[in-house]
Amino acid sequence: MGKEEGALPSNFIRSIVDEDNRSQKHGGRVATRFPPEPNGYLHIGHAKSICLNFGLARDYEGTCNLRFDDTNPVTEEVEYVESIQEDVRWLGFDWGERRFFASDYFEQLYDYAVELIRKGLAYVDDLNAEQIREYRGTLTQPGKNSPFRDRSVEENLDLFQRMRAGEFPDGSRVLRAKIDMASPNINMRDPTIYRIKHAHHHRTGDAWCVYPMYDYTHCISDALEHITHSICTLEFEDHRPLYDWVLDQLPVPCHPQQIEFARLNLTYTVLSKRKLLRLVMEKHVNGWSDPRMPTLSGMRRRGYTPEAIRDFCDRIGVAKADSIVDIELLNFCLREDLNRRALRVMAVLDPIKVVIENYPEGQVEMLDAENNPEDPAAGSRQIPFSREIYIEREDFMEEAPKKYFRLAPGKEVRLKHAYYVTCTNVVKDPATGQVLEVHCTYDPATRGGWSQDGRKVKGTLHWVSTAHAVDAEVRLYDHLFTQENPDDVEEGKDFLSNLNPDSVKVLTGCKVEPGLASATAQERYQFLRQGYFCVDSVDSSSGALVFNRIVALKDSWAKEQRKAG
Ligand code: ATP
Numbered sequence: 188m189g190k191e192e193g194a195l196p197s198n199f200i201r202s203i204v205d206e207d208n209r210s211q212k213h214g215g216r217v218a219t220r221f222p223p224e225p226n227g228y229l230h231i232g233h234a235k236s237i238c239l240n241f242g243l244a245r246d247y248e249g250t251c252n253l254r255f256d257d258t259n260p261v262t263e264e265v266e267y268v269e270s271i272q273e274d275v276r277w278l279g280f281d282w283g284e285r286r287f288f289a290s291d292y293f294e295q296l297y298d299y300a301v302e303l304i305r306k307g308l309a310y311v312d313d314l315n316a317e318q319i320r321e322y323r324g325t326l327t328q329p330g331k332n333s334p335f336r337d338r339s340v341e342e343n344l345d346l347f348q349r350m351r352a353g354e355f356p357d358g359s360r361v362l363r364a365k366i367d368m369a370s371p372n373i374n375m376r377d378p379t380i381y382r383i384k385h386a387h388h389h390r391t392g393d394a395w396c397v398y399p400m401y402d403y404t405h406c407i408s409d410a411l412e413h414i415t416h417s418i419c420t421l422e423f424e425d426h427r428p429l430y431d432w433v434l435d436q437l438p439v440p441c442h443p444q445q446i447e448f449a450r451l452n453l454t455y456t457v458l459s460k461r462k463l464l465r466l467v468m469e470k471h472v473n474g475w476s477d478p479r480m481p482t483l484s485g486m487r488r489r490g491y492t493p494e495a496i497r498d499f500c501d502r503i504g505v506a507k508a509d510s511i512v513d514i515e516l517l518n519f520c521l522r523e524d525l526n527r528r529a530l531r532v533m534a535v536l537d538p539i540k541v542v543i544e545n546y547p548e549g550q551v552e553m554l555d556a557e558n559n560p561e562d563p564a565a566g567s568r569q570i571p572f573s574r575e576i577y578i579e580r581e582d583f584m585e586e587a588p589k590k591y592f593r594l595a596p597g598k599e600v601r602l603k604h605a606y607y608v609t610c611t612n613v614v615k616d617p618a619t620g621q622v623l624e625v626h627c628t629y630d631p632a633t634r635g636g637w638s639q640d641g642r643k644v645k646g647t648l649h650w651v652s653t654a655h656a657v658d659a660e661v662r663l664y665d666h667l668f669t670q671e672n673p674d675d676v677e678e679g680k681d682f683l684s685n686l687n688p689d690s691v692k693v694l695t696g697c698k699v700e701p702g703l704a705s706a707t708a709q710e711r712y713q714f715l716r717q718g719y720f721c722v723d724s725v726d727s728s729s730g731a732l733v734f735n736r737i738v739a740l741k742d743s744w745a746k747e748q749r750k751a752g
């Protein structure tokens with residue numbers, strides 16, 4: 188915490204860049220990239236990587252490429268390419284002309300593989316996947332050489348060319364780098380660099396039936412794009428020797444430095460595309476953009492702001508050790524941002540009718556309501572007040588305890604922006620005893636919600652005029668998982684067993700201020716005393732207003748921090 192306004196965040200990666208700039212290692216250039224595989228939607232973890240990579244380019248006047256790491260045609264789709272672009276732009280970053288695809292390098296990658304074969308550094312292996320696994324050895328035991336390891340260069344060149352020509356079925360042969368089957372680093376035990384896949388690729392179509400592996404492709408793509416700092420997550424630390432080995436063997440234009448940082452983990456959240464895909468495919472959520480999803484498209488629909496997400500990414504920082512971030516920090520960032528920007532309006536989520544007996548029937552008066560006390564420029568609006576209004580059902584209690592400061596028989600409260608009212612009696616359903624209406628009187632001398640005689644009330648309620656209220660549906664969200672760590676499960680179960688069955692609560696028949704009738708998709712508001720809400724962009728239409736609660740008002744995280752600090 189304690190980020191200084193305007194100061195550049197400092198972290199170990201920036202220190203490396205500073206040092207490289209001092210020593211002129213890359214001639215003072217800073218070139219990064221964000222390299223998603225288009226096999227799913229981006230999530231908040233990717234936002235950390237985007238902010239880091241694009242943020243370095245911005246602050247060091249360098250460049251950041253958007254590179255699609257599209258080497259696995261079976262799981263990749265154009266839909267994902269498009270969503271990724273939309274999400275990166277929405278977060279506020281621009282790759283300009285610098286959009287690349289690893290598939291654009293397939294020909295070059297193939298030529299480099301031929302070069303490795305010529306140098307005796309790669310061979311075609313006929314072992315099947317299972318045999319390769321057996322030969323690989325374990326962490327404690329060295330691997331064994333494949334019987335095909337010593338094929339001649341000519342034979343390898345011929346077989347690899349025929350692999351490309353489509354002569355062999357999937358899985359029958361692979362091309363492997365010839366490094367060291369006894370290496371203590373398993374990644375160096377002759378890793379596969381090409382496999383046969385007769386599959387249609389979303390960009391190259393049917394031009395290829397051999398596809399390069401990630402480790403081989405990634406370092407070469409970085410070098411071809413003249414990347415200086417290739418930033419990835421910690422699980423690639425053990426792959427760095429392979430990254431460097433490949434580049435050292437080939438006449439590539441430069442040798443980028445791979446730097447690893449800790450990925451983002453968030454409480455109550457899964458951040459693995461494989462798991463998110465399961466949530467979508469098995470319909471535990473309504474698609475990738477479900478407002479409960481930690482995807483950027485889900486967060487956008489929910490109403491999260493890019494500013495809050497970027498602030499969150501700045502605050503969590505960049506470190507070398509894994510940790511889990513409290514999701515309340517993200518909620519804190521949202522509140523900080525929305526508090527300043529969201530217009531404050533009144534919405535009654537669970538309405539009960541209030542009749543103001545001494546208010547003239549048929550009279551309507553317009554009252555002035557401040558739009559946002561945090562932002563004087565936001566101005567004010569007029570809201571209608573009349574004899575019948577709605578208040579929140581939970582703001583009335585027939586038999587109230589002493590410390591109840593809301594409405595109860597004989598008690599006086601303030602109606603926000605309006606008047607003081609005192610409850611006189613209630614109308615009940617004779618059959619059930621349920622309270623149908625609350626009756627009050629108002630004090631005309633308290634217009635605007637302030638008394639002339641200095642009389643104080645403890646409770647202030649929000650309300651809407653019944654005749655003017657607009658109907659709305661409101662969706663309240665809770666964590667998608669019940670456990671802080673969703674992967675914390677009993678033997679034999681998986682993360683889905685921790686799904687929260689009550690992650691969404693749909694409230695229909697809510698009543699909102701008339702001004703909201705014209706609210707459009709993605710507009711954000713503070714509903715007084717209820718939290719921050721956003722117009723749902725999918726299910727709202729001219730006839731039906733649907734709001735998603737972005738985050739409640741309660742600021743437990745900041746309180747905890749104050750207590751702790
Ligand atoms: P996942 O683990 O969710 O499937 P991935 O690493 O397979 O993600 P990629 O599309 O390869 O997804 O990720 C693109 C970039 O985003 C990579 O550089 C990756 O390291 C980074 N990234 C992915 N997840 C996180 C995370 N949780 N925190 C930080 N960076 C991440």
Ligand code: MG
Pocket residue numbers: 224
């Ligand atoms: Mg990946």
